[in-house]
Each structure stands twice: as structure tokens, then as C-alpha cells.
Amino acid sequence: METQLLVKIIHMSVAGLAIVAILARALTLFVGTQGNMPNPVARTVLVALQHFAITVIVLTGIVSLFLKDFDVQPWFYAKVILFLVLVSSLGKAYKKDDSILLVQRRAGLFIAxxxxxxxxxxxxIKPNFG
Ligand code: HEM
Structure with missing residues (x-):
């Protein structure tokens, strides 16, 4: 199979996995919370899944960029910025710091x-900003 297509299929499949991991972990901010901290049950598995998915998305995204000779549409830059917002707000939502209120964590999750x-x-949609 053509490398570019294979890398793209891995990228999209792992993006699907990331969505499942993000939604599953979101539940820990609503069910079984302990004070201001998320539900600790399955924390390790969910963290591992999320880290794996985000790492593979970034790696396959960068490989795709090289395979495409960096020939991207303007919306691609918006996607990268949104991805940075996604990762940073997830980091805020689940930070191991008891002084972060549950409502602040949920706000982080909402932004994510x-x-x-x-x-x-x-x-x-692949919008055309041109
Ligand atoms: C949650 C985050 C992301 C999701 C859901 C996602 C999803 C997708 C999807 C569905 C496509 C296929 C679009 C199509 O051709 O119809 C795609 C392509 C692509 N993505 Fe991502 N992506 C994400 C993050 C990233 C990041 C962080 C990068 C860069 C480091 C990246 C780089 C690329 C590139 C270069 C392509 C084009 C691949 C090609 O046409 O061969 N993506 N992405």
C-alpha cells in the first residue's frame, strides 16, 4: 500500500482512539470525583491511552507533512493551533493540583x-480561506 495512504489511515484511526480516550476520561470529572480531583479509577489506563494517541497523531502528522512536501491548505494552520489549545487545556483540566477547582477543570474540558x-x-469541511 502506498506509504502516504498508510500513514494517513494510522493518523485517522488513532485520532478516533484519541476521541474515545478524551470522552472516557471526561467522565472522571463528573462521576466519582474526590474533592477537587477527578475519579482515580482507571486513571493510569486513560492517561496511557491519551498519551499514546496524542504522540502517534503528532508523529504521523509530521511524517504526512514530509510525504506531502509541506504542501498544505491554509486551514491546516488553524488545525495545528486548535490542536495546541486541545492539548494544553487537557493538561489544565487534569493537572495533579488539589487547588484547581472542579469547575475550573470542567471549563478546561469544555475548551478541549x-x-x-x-x-x-x-x-x-476543509474550508477555503483563500
Ligand atoms: C485531534 C487531532 C487531529 C485530528 C482529529 C486529525 C484528523 C485528520 C484527518 C481526518 C485527516 C484526513 C483528512 C483528509 O484527507 O480527508 C488528517 C490529515 C492530516 N493531518 Fe491530521 N488530525 C489531527 C492532528 C494533526 C496534527 C497535530 C498534525 C500535524 C503535526 C496533523 C497533520 C495532518 C496532515 C499533514 C494530514 C494530511 C495527510 C495527507 O493528506 O496525506 N494532524 N488529519
């Missing part, structure tokens, strides 16, 4: 989900 939905809209 809005970024994720926007990335999905971008890759589906």
Missing part, C-alpha cells in the same frame, strides 16, 4: 471538546 469538534469540522 470545543477545540476537538472544531478540528473535526475543519478536516471534514
Amino acid at each position: 471538546v470545543v477545540s476537538l469538534v472544531s478540528i473535526l469540522a475543519l478536516v471534514m
Whole structure:
């Protein structure tokens, strides 16, 4: 199979895995919370899944860029910025710091989900900003 297509299939499949991991972990901010901290059950598995998915997305994304000779549409830059917002707000939402209120964590999660939905809209619509 053509390398570019294979890398793209891995990129998209792992993006699907990331969505499942983000949504599953979101539940830990609503069910079984302990004070200001998320539900600790399955924390390790969810963290591992999320880290794996995000790492593979970035690696396959960078490999795709090289395979395409960096020939990208303007919306691609919006996607990268939204991805950075996604990762940083997830980091805030689950930071191991008891002084971060649950409501602040949920606000972080909300921003992350809005970024994720926007990335999905971008890759589906591929808007022409030109
Ligand atoms: C949650 C984050 C992400 C999601 C859901 C996502 C999803 C997708 C999808 C669905 C496609 C296929 C679009 C199509 O051709 O129809 C795609 C392509 C691509 N993505 Fe991502 N992506 C994400 C993050 C990233 C990041 C961080 C990078 C860069 C480091 C990246 C780089 C690329 C490139 C270069 C392509 C074009 C591949 C090609 O046409 O061969 N993506 N992405």
C-alpha cells in the first residue's frame, strides 16, 4: 500500500482512539470525583491511552507533512493551533493540583471538546480561506 495512504489511515484511526480516550476520561470529572480531583479509577489506563494517541497523531502528522512536501491548505494552520489549545487545556483540566477547582477543570474540558469538534469540522469541511 502506498506509504502516504498508510500513514494517513494510522493518523485517522488513532485520532478516533484519541476521541474515545478524551470522552472516557471526561467522565472522571463528573462521576466519582474526590474533592477537587477527578475519579482515580482507571486513571493510569486513560492517561496511557491519551498519551499514546496524542504522540502517534503528532508523529504521523509530521511524517504526512514530509510525504506531502509541506504542501498544505491554509486551514491546516488553524488545525495545528486548535490542536495546541486541545492539548494544553487537557493538561489544565487534569493537572495533579488539589487547588484547581472542579469547575475550573470542567471549563478546561469544555475548551478541549470545543477545540476537538472544531478540528473535526475543519478536516471534514476543509474550508477555503483563500
Ligand atoms: C485531534 C487531532 C487531529 C485530528 C482529529 C486529525 C484528523 C485528520 C484527518 C481526518 C485527516 C484526513 C483528512 C483528509 O484527507 O480527508 C488528517 C490529515 C492530516 N493531518 Fe491530521 N488530525 C489531527 C492532528 C494533526 C496534527 C497535530 C498534525 C500535524 C503535526 C496533523 C497533520 C495532518 C496532515 C499533514 C494530514 C494530511 C495527510 C495527507 O493528506 O496525506 N494532524 N488529519
